[in-house]
Amino acid sequence: MSISVKFFARLREELNMDEAQLEHVTGLTALQVWQKITGQPALPPKTLIAVNQEYASEDIVINDNDEVAFFPPVTGG
Amino acid sequence: MSISVKFFARLREELNMDEAQLEHVTGLTALQVWQKITGQPALPPKTLIAVNQEYASEDIVINDNDEVAFFPPVTGG
Amino acid sequence: MPVYIKEGVFEPFKEVQQYQQQLEADIGKGRYGASTVFVGSMRDFNEEHDVSAMTLEYYPGMTESALEAISNEAKQKWPVLDTLIVHRVGDILPNDSIVLVAVWSAHRAAAYDANRYIMEALKSRAPFWKKETTVKGGKWVEKNTLA
């Protein structure tokens, strides 16, 4: 079991981390992945989550080989 | 007293006339100018009128040196 | 807020690019955040008949002032920095550009709204008339497309 975790923009800078791997865990939600990697209990307000590059909510269950990303509201265009 | 009269597009072709001068008349409305020049009692349906290059109605009174134009609905763009 | 009536073929995106360079030279760089361009071009089909060519007639003098009035209305309704209108007249072939409307603004909503306003006003009020050439001969377009 391996999960790839990514952080972007302000979150990436604040956590000083752009990518992490989570090994040997199973049945975690996106929120629990966040907690394990960052040690923080809650997501910062308005944080967005993508699983396998599609938007998801924090209670989605993460599977083996999934890519989970956390990032602030988008500001392109 | 001289009025310059112009016709455009389908009207120009049907009347076989693009420009005409009306001399020595006074106090005519746009409709009366049309009647004098074309010999037709009424404007064809939806005909537009411009006096001095601004839209006007058929009862507007025409003054000396005015330019009066008659044309069908516009179809540009 | 220039308005150009053109007798010959024009390249709309080249026109916009050239005009924009001039605009930046005039008002300084980084002044606008949004620009919108509409280009209307001749299709080779219209209603039932295949159209092989078209002639666009206009009213020299009134057409230009109608387009200038429309540009000014847009500038009064929205925070528009500048506009450009180019309209073709004369003989036109399929795929030729007929009309170009460009709007520069600080904000995208104004750039979209003003551009569309100008196009709708142009279609309903600017004195242009299309005559299509089909296999059956010349035919004046009677009514403008609503969209």
Next chain:
Amino acid sequence: MPVYIKEGVFEPFKEVQQYQQQLEADIGKGRYGASTVFVGSMRDFNEEHDVSAMTLEYYPGMTESALEAISNEAKQKWPVLDTLIVHRVGDILPNDSIVLVAVWSAHRAAAYDANRYIMEALKSRAPFWKKETTVKGGKWVEKNTLA
């Protein structure tokens, strides 16, 4: 319906012109009657601080598929022949183009509506993040402009 992420400066109207030539070669001339282009560019002022530069971060892979999904939604909602999206990433200077959205359609209403839909969806859903460089240092843009 291509989507391009660009690291370097791009000329939006040259991109549109080149892409359109290819489009005409592919689908034939005279197929579309209306095209709309939106260009968003960097202004040198934003809220209170003067912004001297900007960095645009994105999510390689997800950004492209988000833009492709948005293009497809537009094509399903309106009779759109083709679309083009170009979005800049990396270091950006005032007056640089940031985003280009182009739409080709047979009718102008669809070309306007679909273009605006794509821009609004891009602003709300496509993973891009702006960090502005001001005299006070770097500052992530927290909220997108609504218009």
